[in-house]
Amino acid sequence: MSSLRNAISRRAHKERAQPSSRKNIGFLEKHKDYVVRTKAFHKKEETNSRRKLHSETQMNFTFR
Template identity: 70%
Template structure:
């Protein structure tokens, strides 16, 4: 009898569907989705663990070609070419040219040409009203890079 019972196809087990009252919370995560997500998470954790171990056991005295081609200047590693490439004034000019914004204000401006004083006043009023309306927020990561560049520029003075 047991062999006959094993021959008869049985319906596959189905997971329950998302209840209608919980549709607003998005797709219900099934067990197979959880397994995939958990495996990916553990794989990333294992990779990070291996990298931490490699960093902990790294020999700081091990030879590297960058040891020959670089130099430490004020606590920063600089390549020898970069150290002697520019004079101090050229470095300052390069840094100031790369910085586009000064304290949140854009350095770009439109230049308008007027034929008389009245037209010049009108253009001036229009440009002031547009600049008040179009105040743009600078993203945090860009602002952080700008602040770092300004600090670097201050250290060169």
């Protein structure tokens, strides 16, 4: 019977909205928004570090 109980889909918890008294502060960032923002940040950080490394190796490499 426990397998049937686990097969039933459960209702997801809803996240709270920004309270009206704090609307002047701005957008309330939810966890899913945070995850998207941090993934984009780390991707940009990775590409910038690769670009910097590539430019440094190009400047140091010369034919003699």
